[in-house]
Amino acid sequence: MIKEGIGLGTMFYGTGYGNGFPDVSKAEAVLRADGKVAVHTGATEVGQGAKTAMTQIACEVLGLKVNDIILISEDTSNMPDSGTAAASRQTYNTGNAVKKTCEDLREKIKEEAKLKLNLNTDVGLKLKDGYVYVETLPEKSIALKDLAKDKSLKIKGSFTAQTTEMDPETGQGAPYWPYTFGACAVKVSVDTLTGEVNVLKAVFTQDVGRAINPSLVEGQMDGGFSMALGYALLEDINVDNGKIKNDSFTNYLIPTSLDMIDIDNILIEDPENTAPYGAKGVGEPVMIPVTPAILNAIYDAVKVRITEIPVTPSRVLKELNKSKK
Amino acid sequence: MKDIKINVNGKTHKLNIKEDERLVDTLRNRLGLTGVKEGCSEGECGACTVIMDGETVTSCTVLTFQAKGKEIITIEGINGGNKIHPIQQAFLDEGAVQCGFCTPGMILSAKVLLDKNPEPTREEARKAISGNLCRCTGYNKIVDAIIKASKYLKREGN
Ligand code: FES
Numbered sequence: 001m002i003k004e005g006i007g008l009g010t011m012f013y014g015t016g017y018g019n020g021f022p023d024v025s026k027a028e029a030v031l032r033a034d035g036k037v038a039v040h041t042g043a044t045e046v047g048q049g050a051k052t053a054m055t056q057i058a059c060e061v062l063g064l065k066v067n068d069i070i071l072i073s074e075d076t077s078n079m080p081d082s083g084t085a086a087a088s089r090q091t092y093n094t095g096n097a098v099k100k101t102c103e104d105l106r107e108k109i110k111e112e113a114k115l116k117l118n119l120n121t122d123v124g125l126k127l128k129d130g131y132v133y134v135e136t137l138p139e140k141s142i143a144l145k146d147l148a149k150d151k152s153l154k155i156k157g158s159f160t161a162q163t164t165e166m167d168p169e170t171g172q173g174a175p176y177w178p179y180t181f182g183a184c185a186v187k188v189s190v191d192t193l194t195g196e197v198n199v200l201k202a203v204f205t206q207d208v209g210r211a212i213n214p215s216l217v218e219g220q221m222d223g224g225f226s227m228a229l230g231y232a233l234l235e236d237i238n239v240d241n242g243k244i245k246n247d248s249f250t251n252y253l254i255p256t257s258l259d260m261i262d263i264d265n266i267l268i269e270d271p272e273n274t275a276p277y278g279a280k281g282v283g284e285p286v287m288i289p290v291t292p293a294i295l296n297a298i299y300d301a302v303k304v305r306i307t308e309i310p311v312t313p314s315r316v317l318k319e320l321n322k323s324k325k
Numbered sequence: 326m327k328d329i330k331i332n333v334n335g336k337t338h339k340l341n342i343k344e345d346e347r348l349v350d351t352l353r354n355r356l357g358l359t360g361v362k363e364g365c366s367e368g369e370c371g372a373c374t375v376i377m378d379g380e381t382v383t384s385c386t387v388l389t390f391q392a393k394g395k396e397i398i399t400i401e402g403i404n405g406g407n408k409i410h411p412i413q414q415a416f417l418d419e420g421a422v423q424c425g426f427c428t429p430g431m432i433l434s435a436k437v438l439l440d441k442n443p444e445p446t447r448e449e450a451r452k453a454i455s456g457n458l459c460r461c462t463g464y465n466k467i468v469d470a471i472i473k474a475s476k477y478l479k480r481e482g483n
């Protein structure tokens with residue numbers, strides 16, 4: 001018999017290294033003679049979109065187009081350290097470093113413009129599309145490339161996240177900052193004859209603070225959901241006597257396109273005030289609530305609590321038989 | 326060793342290959358076509374997918390002599406090698422690429438689907454890429470990209 005059930009999972013997750021561990025990201029921004037800005041920062045791109053997000057942040061601060069930002073983030077001889085692309089920290093931590101550094105460069109550009117344009121002050125100066133101009137009198141303007149003609153302008157900056165160590169005795173404290181929140185609801189079917197579980201429908205919400213790039217955030221959510229689906233139902237490395245038995249894709253099964261379903265992703269934007277434009281890390285949080293949601297849905301469908309993953313058909317049948325006795 | 330002729334991306338190559346040489350090695354090591362990725366080496370992941378006479382094959386499980394006289398297309402030759410192909414454009418526009426390791430195989434599987442079925446449903450798109458594993462995207466934006474590519478191709482009239 002096919003039985004259906006609905007389950008919910010919720011989570012909160014701390015961005016960054018946490019627990020008092022020094023969590024520092026650095027950046028350098030250079031206005032070059034061609035009027036483009038080079039941003040040097042060690043945000044490693046592994047497909048999550050770090051380069052896109054860092055470029056967008058620099059564009060936003062400096063009023064430039066994407067092609068006018070040269071991001072140098074892979075040549076380790078030519079960029080400052082920005083920590084690992086881990087702990088869901090790059091958008092928040094390195095994003096903050098890039099934003100701060102570009103803001104300082106923007107102020108330096110305004111100062112230079114004030115001198116070159118013979119102004120009383122740099123108040124009311126704006127940067128847009130490669131020009132600095134007086135907002136109330138836009139004719140008073142100078143191109144960035146003319147400002148940097150004789151000497152390039154260069155700024156270094158860094159951001160250190162606020163994290164404190166937990167009390168080792170009580171486990172109390174505030175080890176991470178900031179936290180992200182998420183919830184996932186799924187509908188599953190359980191075949192009580194074969195033990196097969198299928199996920200039929202999913203609604204997935206994620207608090208991202210601010211989505212610097214909504215499409216990339218959705219990509220992280222789809223990917224996290226798929227990994228958690230594999231974690232819940234398929235993936236078993238099967239360690240026997242210290243040896244991994246399922247050591248190939250023939251027996252270590254990850255979801256295929258046919259195991260995945262279309263997900264209703266909902267981005268919740270509640271800007272975090274210490275974050276770059278409010279954006280928080282999203283890489284790992286998106287995997288967390290999905291597996292519990294699936295297990296809760298299985299319980300709702302067949303009233304059996306499964307406490308071991310992956311929930312393979314044989315495990316389902318075993319638990320169903322136990323509950324009959 | 327063995328002399329054979331194979332046609333790759335529209336060009337005929339005369340090669341002197343080992344009898345048990347795998348197509349993935351010929352393409353990557355002899356012809357420098359490193360867009361052909363090797364993931365699992367056992368026909369499970371689809372990263373090494375190429376098109377052989379209009380059908381997808383996993384080039385890690387094909388021996389090069391089996392490709393004798395056949396026409397092979399790799400990601401490098403998908404649009405004559407110069408311009409970006411509409412399917413590639415759709416992948417970019419939909420955000421269907423994360424780490425990119427599965428992408429060449431995905432795009433070639435999508436091409437074979439769209440060559441045969443210019444207006445696939447989402448379900449048909451899912452089936453067509455079910456032999457290509459992706460660890461990053463959860464597949465949904467890849468499915469979106471295939472649907473979008475079918476529209477781009479229709480607009481172009483090919
Ligand atoms: S490398 Fe050929 S299928 Fe995985």
Ligand code: FES
Pocket residue numbers: 047421422423424425426427428458459460461462
């Ligand atoms: S994009 Fe990374 S495996 Fe598909």
